[in-house]
Amino acid sequence: MKKAVLLILTVIVVLAVVARRVGRDWVPVKVHGAKRSDNRRLAPDFSLPDINGQRLSLSSYLGKVILLDFWATWCVPCRGEIPRFVELQNKYGDRGLQIIGISLDDSPQPVRDFYQQFKMNYPVALGGAKTGDLYGGILGLPIGFVIDRDGRIYAKHIGATDISVFEKEVKALL
Amino acid sequence: MQNVADRFKPVRTFALFLLSCLLSCAFALAARAQPGSAASSIPTEALIQPEELVRIVQSGKSAKPLILQVGSNVLYAQAHIPGCEYAGAGSTESGRQQLRKRVDALPRNQLIVLYCGCCPWSHCPNVNPAYQELRAMGFTKVWVLYIASNFGTDWVDKGYPIAKGG
Numbered sequence: 001m002k003k004a005v006l007l008i009l010t011v012i013v014v015l016a017v018v019a020r021r022v023g024r025d026w027v028p029v030k031v032h033g034a035k036r037s038d039n040r041r042l043a044p045d046f047s048l049p050d051i052n053g054q055r056l057s058l059s060s061y062l063g064k065v066i067l068l069d070f071w072a073t074w075c076v077p078c079r080g081e082i083p084r085f086v087e088l089q090n091k092y093g094d095r096g097l098q099i100i101g102i103s104l105d106d107s108p109q110p111v112r113d114f115y116q117q118f119k120m121n122y123p124v125a126l127g128g129a130k131t132g133d134l135y136g137g138i139l140g141l142p143i144g145f146v147i148d149r150d151g152r153i154y155a156k157h158i159g160a161t162d163i164s165v166f167e168k169e170v171k172a173l174l
Numbered sequence: 175m176q177n178v179a180d181r182f183k184p185v186r187t188f189a190l191f192l193l194s195c196l197l198s199c200a201f202a203l204a205a206r207a208q209p210g211s212a213a214s215s216i217p218t219e220a221l222i223q224p225e226e227l228v229r230i231v232q233s234g235k236s237a238k239p240l241i242l243q244v245g246s247n248v249l250y251a252q253a254h255i256p257g258c259e260y261a262g263a264g265s266t267e268s269g270r271q272q273l274r275k276r277v278d279a280l281p282r283n284q285l286i287v288l289y290c291g292c293c294p295w296s297h298c299p300n301v302n303p304a305y306q307e308l309r310a311m312g313f314t315k316v317w318v319l320y321i322a323s324n325f326g327t328d329w330v331d332k333g334y335p336i337a338k339g340g
Binding site (some may be wrong): 001140 | 246247248249251252253263265266291292293294297299306323324325326329330340
């Protein structure tokens with residue numbers, strides 16, 4: 001009987017630990033809901049400071065397929081997407097994918113800390129209301145734009161989106 | 175008798191194992207839902223729906239609630255409810271301090287409406303801490319605007335009135 005109790009406790013503790021780890025970054029994702037445009041409009045250019053104080057402009061990445069991710073460190077669904085974006089950048093970077101993050105945090109330090117902690121492998125700029133306005137208003141997070149090699153917006157995704165959706169679109173444009 | 179007990183011992187152990195798995199699954203689901211539990215724990219009677227707030231904002235009545243945005247300053251600057259003020263992010267101590275400072279001198283029966291709209295309701299990190307803060311300060315009429323997806327989808331895209339600027 002003691003063995004059984006011990007077994008139960010062990011299973012509960014192990015699963016609880018796993019559940020907490022999963023729960024921390026778990027977000028519901030949607031697979032549908034993209035606004036895809038056949039008549040693609042040009043993605044507005046911007047020049048923003050990155051987390052190291054260097055300028056980052058969209059136009060300097062022209063010719064690449066760009067995944068532009070508006071996010072913030074305090075946004076739970078955004079945090080859930082970041083590790084998937086890191087994988088995507090690793091997988092398709094040498095074929096011409098460039099992910100760019102635009103953080104809408106109110107201050108840069110949490111972004112720098114997050115960047116290190118999550119081992120982000122793509123540039124992150126610090127955006128503001130003007131950048132949001134340029135893109136039609138970023139009034140909820142995350143919002144992701146897939147931009148083709150000519151700098152035109154191929155798709156817009158509002159809210160946490162399954163990485164397979166982004167991957168499919170990126171592959172179609174590469 | 176001893177033999178019968180011995181024969182069923184593996185079955186009993188397996189049943190206990192199964193039970194523990196079920197309990198763990200329930201616990202796991204509860205833990206998974208934890209990020210969303212913050213906003214979800216606000217009592218239903220304290221929630222106000224967007225269309226209801228629009229009616230209040232657009233009504234000619236002089237006694238309007240104090241509307242405070244307790245989420246992102248960047249999102250506030252892009253669009254917010256007319257007449258509303260930015261009061262700091264509810265998820266941070268500095269934000270709650272800003273909120274306390276804003277309401278400290280108000281009578282405790284002042285009607286206050288809080289909203290954020292940064293993320294889907296179940297993931298909003300801001301509204302519940304701000305709501306709890308005001309309740310702890312003794313405010314008795316605190317409503318929270320229920321924004322299911324985000325401020326863009328549930329307010330701006332519906333054509334409800336907005337103002338811009340920080």
